[in-house]
Amino acid sequence: MNRIEAPGQPAAVEAVGLCVGYQGETVVADIGFRLAPGKVLALVGSNGSGKTTLLKTVAGLLPAVSGSLEVLGARPLASPGKVSYMGQFHPSSFMLPLRVHDVVRMARFAAHGLFGRMTAEDERAVREAMAVMGVRDLAEAPLNGLSGGQRQRVFLAQAFARDADLILLDEPAANLDATARATYRRCVRELTAAGRSVIVATHDIDEAAECDWTMLLAHRVVAFGPSAEVLTQSALLATFGIVGKYQEGGIVIVEREHGHDDCQGSH
Amino acid sequence: MIMDFLITPFSSNAFLLNALLAGMLVSIACGIVGTFVVLRGLAFIGDALAHGVLPGVAIAMLLGLPGMLGAAVGALGMIFGIGFITRRSNLSSDTAIGLLFVGMLALGVAIVSRSHAFSGDLVRILFGEILGIRTSELVIQLVATLVIAALAVVCYRPFLLLCFSPEQAEVSGFSPRRYHAIMLVMIALTVVVSFRTVGTLLVFGMLLAPAASAALFSRKITTMVLTASGIGACSVYLGLLASYHYNIAAGAAITLAASALFFGLLTIKQLLPAPRARHGASQGAAS
Numbered sequence: 298m299n300r301i302e303a304p305g306q307p308a309a310v311e312a313v314g315l316c317v318g319y320q321g322e323t324v325v326a327d328i329g330f331r332l333a334p335g336k337v338l339a340l341v342g343s344n345g346s347g348k349t350t351l352l353k354t355v356a357g358l359l360p361a362v363s364g365s366l367e368v369l370g371a372r373p374l375a376s377p378g379k380v381s382y383m384g385q386f387h388p389s390s391f392m393l394p395l396r397v398h399d400v401v402r403m404a405r406f407a408a409h410g411l412f413g414r415m416t417a418e419d420e421r422a423v424r425e426a427m428a429v430m431g432v433r434d435l436a437e438a439p440l441n442g443l444s445g446g447q448r449q450r451v452f453l454a455q456a457f458a459r460d461a462d463l464i465l466l467d468e469p470a471a472n473l474d475a476t477a478r479a480t481y482r483r484c485v486r487e488l489t490a491a492g493r494s495v496i497v498a499t500h501d502i503d504e505a506a507e508c509d510w511t512m513l514l515a516h517r518v519v520a521f522g523p524s525a526e527v528l529t530q531s532a533l534l535a536t537f538g539i540v541g542k543y544q545e546g547g548i549v550i551v552e553r554e555h556g557h558d559d560c561q562g563s564h
Numbered sequence: 565m566i567m568d569f570l571i572t573p574f575s576s577n578a579f580l581l582n583a584l585l586a587g588m589l590v591s592i593a594c595g596i597v598g599t600f601v602v603l604r605g606l607a608f609i610g611d612a613l614a615h616g617v618l619p620g621v622a623i624a625m626l627l628g629l630p631g632m633l634g635a636a637v638g639a640l641g642m643i644f645g646i647g648f649i650t651r652r653s654n655l656s657s658d659t660a661i662g663l664l665f666v667g668m669l670a671l672g673v674a675i676v677s678r679s680h681a682f683s684g685d686l687v688r689i690l691f692g693e694i695l696g697i698r699t700s701e702l703v704i705q706l707v708a709t710l711v712i713a714a715l716a717v718v719c720y721r722p723f724l725l726l727c728f729s730p731e732q733a734e735v736s737g738f739s740p741r742r743y744h745a746i747m748l749v750m751i752a753l754t755v756v757v758s759f760r761t762v763g764t765l766l767v768f769g770m771l772l773a774p775a776a777s778a779a780l781f782s783r784k785i786t787t788m789v790l791t792a793s794g795i796g797a798c799s800v801y802l803g804l805l806a807s808y809h810y811n812i813a814a815g816a817a818i819t820l821a822a823s824a825l826f827f828g829l830l831t832i833k834q835l836l837p838a839p840r841a842r843h844g845a846s847q848g849a850a851s
Contacts, residue, residue, distance in 0.1 A: 356735050377737030384731050393603060393727055394782040403728060406721045407736040439783045 307370065309334050309463045309494035310355055315364035317347065317354040323362050324350045328518055332496065332510075334462070335489050339505035339524065340498040342514035343537050348498040349385065349467055351514070355496060356382040356465050369462055378408035381461035383452050385468050397443070397451050398436040401427055404458035426458035429484055431477065445472040453481055457488070464488065467498045482507060502528060573808040579695055583761075583804055586697045587818060589705040590758045590770060591796030596716045597754045598775030598796075599789045600747055603727045607772055608658060609646065609748065612665035614755045614768040616642035618672025621689050621759065626679055631689070632704070635759050639752035642668060643745075692763030692815040694804075701760055708757040712750055716789070719746055724785060762815045769819035770796055777826040780833050795825055 310332040318324040325347035332338050340348035353359045354366065357374030369376055381404065404426070405419040427433040430450045440448065449472040456464055470478050482504070485495050489509075497508065505511045511527040513519040513536040520532040574581050601610045620638025621631045642664055649660035676689075716723070722738035726747070730740040751771070758767040774796035775788070782788035802825075803818030 353731075356731075358731055358734055374735070374737070377735060380735065382731065382735040384729065392779070394779060394785055394788050395728070396783055399724075399784065400728065403721075403725055403732065403736070406725065406738075409721075410737065411718060411721060 307334070308332060308367065309336075309369060310496070311365075311367045312355075313365045315354070315366050316362040317350045317359065318362045319350065319359065321362060325514060325517060328364070328512075330510075330512065330521065332494050334494050335492045336510065337485060337489055337495045337497065337508040339508035339511045340496065340514060341500070341502065341505045341511055341536065342519075343500070345516075346514040346536070347516055348514050352382075352465050352467055352496060352498045353384075355463075356380065358382070378459070379462045380465065381456045381459040381463070382465045383456040383467060383469060385471070392441055395440045396436065397427070397432055397438050397440060398423065400440055400451055401432075401454045401458050404455045407459060422460050423458050426454040429457060429480070430454040431480060446474055446477060449473055450477055450481075453484075457484060462493055464493060464495045466495065468500070469497060470499065470501060470504060502533070569809070570805065573805065577808075579697075580804060580808060582697045582699070582702060583694045583814065584800065586694060586702055586705055586761045587800030587804065588797050589702070589709045590754075590761050590767070591774065591800055592793045593705075593709045593712045593754045593758065594767070594770040595774055595778075595791075595793030595796050596712055596789050597747075597750050598771040599778065599785065599792055600723060600727065601751060601771055602775040602779055603785070603788075604747070606747070606751070609661050610751050610755075610771050611768050612646075612661045612668075613639050613642050613748075613751055614759075614764050614771070615665055615672075616668035617755060617759060617764055618689060619668055619675055620672075621764070622672050622675040622679075626675065632756055632760070635756040635764075636752070638668065639756055643748050643752060688763070689759065690763050690765040691813060692759065692761050692766060694761045694814045694818070695807075697761060705757050705761070708753055712753060715746065715750055719743060723747065727785070762818055766815045766819040769822055770799070773819070773822035773826045774799060777822075777829045780829055795829075796822065799825055 308331045310330070312328050312330055315328040316323045316326045317328065328351065330338070340351055342348045350359065354361055355368060355373060357368070357372075357380075366373060368374075369379055374380075401423050402415070402419075405415060405422065408419075409415065424433065427436060430453050432447065432450050432454055435443065435447065435451070440451065443451065449469075453466075453469055456466060456469075469481060473481060485497075489495060497504065499505060506524050506528055508524050510522065511524040512521045513527060513532050515536045519535045520527045520529075574584055598610075601607055617635040617638035620634035620636070620641070622634070624631050624634025624637075645664045646657060646660045649655060649663065650657045653660075672689075722733055722736075722743040725733035725736055725738055726740055726743050730744075733740045733743065754771065755764065755767050758770065761767075762770055774792040777795045778788045778791035782791055799822035800818050802821040804814060806812055806821065807814040807817040
C-alpha cells in the first residue's frame with residue numbers, strides 16, 4: 298500500500314484494496330493509500346478516468362464496490378460536519394431563489410441537523426469563507442444573477458465554510474480566472490497548514506504539481522506518489538495518451554501517441 | 565357600489581365565505597408545496613398525483629366511503645408505484661410517472677363510467693365543488709394545511725439542500741431519499757385535501773401557477789413560499805368573484821385567475837429592467 302505519511306499518524310483517509318464504481322461495476326480497482334492530516338492529494342486523469350468516482354466514494358455518495366475505506370477513522374458519511382464536498386455540477390442552482398449568503402450558510406447545516414440553532418461561530422465561519430473567496434460583497438446578490446466564475450467562488454466558499462477536517466473538491470478551478478485561482482490555491486495551502494486534509498480531482502497538471510501527492514488515474518491507478526516523482530512524461534503518457542514534456546512546473550503537449558496503454562506508470 | 569361588487573357576495577352568502585376560507589387554506593398549502601414542486605422540477609409528478617387519485621375516489625364512492633380516504637389510498641399507490649417501476653426497470657422516473665398517470669386516470673374514468681349511479685360526480689371530482697364546502701371539510705383542510713406548514717418548517721434545511729443539490733444534502737447528513745419521500749407525501753396530502761375544493765384536475769394549477777409567479781420575483785425561498793400563498797389567495801378571491809358575478813364554474817375560475825396572474829406578472833417582469841449582480845466580479849481575496 299502506498300502511504301502518504303508515516304504509519305503512526307492518524308489518517309484522514311485510509312483505503313485498502315478499494316474498488317470504486319457504479320452499481321457494482323468497477324471503474325478503478327485496487328486503490329490503496331493513506332492520507333494524513335495537513336496533506337493535499339491530487340487525483341489526475343482525463344474525463345471518465347475514475348477520479349470523480351473515487352472522490353464520491355470517499356464522500357460517501359457512492360458505495361465502495363469492494364475493499365475497505367475509512368474516512369476520519371470511520372465509515373464514509375459517519376461525520377457529515379467534518380467532511381466537506383464540492384461536486385462538479387449544480388444544474389438546479391441556476392434558477393433557485395437563493396442569495397450568495399444563503400448558499401454559503403448551508404455549509405453549516407451539517408453540524409446542527411434539523412433543529413440545532415445557528416450560532417455566532419457559524420456566522421463568523423460563513424463571513425470568513427465569503428471574504429476569503431472574494432464574494433463577501435455579493436452576499437445579498439441572487440445566485441442566479443452571477444457569472445459562472447462567481448458561482449464557482451461561491452461554491453468554494455461553501456466548501457470552506459464548513460470548517461471541515463477533510464475537504465473534497467471536484468474540478469475546483471473550473472471557470473475561475475487567474476486571480477480567483479491563485480486565491481483558491483492559497484486557501485488550500487492555509488487549510489493544510491492548519492492541519493486540514495484536501496483531495497482535489499483535477500485535469501490541471503500545474504495544480505497537481507503544487508499538491509503533496511498525486512494519483513494518476515486511467516481506469517486504474519497509473520502512478521501514485523509525491524507529485525514531483527509521479528508527474529513524469531511516461532506516467533502522463535499512460536494517463537492522458539499524450540507525449541509531452543514536463544519541465545519547470547509546466548507540461549507542454551508535443552504530440553498525441555497511439556497505443557499508450559503499453560506504457561506503465563510508476564505505481 | 566364597488567364594495568357591493570367586491571365584498572357583499574362573501575358577507576351575504578355563507579357558502580361563498582366557506583368557499584373563500586377553503587380556497588385560502590388550499591392557497592397556503594399549495595404555496596408551500598408548490599414552491600418545492602417548482603424548484604425541484606416535480607411538476608410532472610404533481611400532475612400525476614393530482615390525476616392518479618381519481619380511481620381511489622371513484623372506488624371509495626362506489627363503496628360508500630369518504631372520497632378523501634380513496635384519494636389518499638390512490639395517491640399513496642401512485643408514490644409506491646413510481647418508486648417500484650423506477651427501481652425495478654431501467655426506465656426513467658418520467659416514464660414511470662407517465663405510465664401510472666394515464667393508467668390510473670383511465671382506470672378512474674372506467675370505474676365511473678361503469679357506475680351510472682355517480683357518473684355525474686366525475687365532473688365534481690375533476691373540477692371540485694368549492695361552493696358546497698362544509699364546515700367539517702374546512703376543519704380537515706385547516707389541519708392538513710397546519711401539518712404541511714409544520715413539515716415544511718421542520719424539514720426546511722434538508723429541503724433547501726435538496727433543491728440546491730441532492731449530493732450536498734447527502735454529505736450534510738440528510739438522506740435525499742427520505743426527504744424526497746416526505747416531499748411527495750406533502751404533495752399527496754395537498755392534492756387529497758384539495759380535491760373537494762378545486763378538484764383533481766385543477767389542484768395542479770394551484771400547485772404550479774402561484775409558485776411559478778412567485779419564482780419570477782423572489783430572491784429567497786421563504787419569500788417565494790409567502791408570495792406564492794398570497795398570489796394563490798388572490799386567485800381564489802378573484803376566481804370566486806368572477807364565478808359569482810359572471811356565473812362561471814368556481815374551480816375553473818380560480819385556476820384561470822392563477823394562470824392569468826402568472827402571465828400578467830411575467831409580462832411585467834419582461835418590461836422591467838433585469839437586475840444583474842455582476843458587481844464585485846473581479847474582486848480578489850479579502851484576506
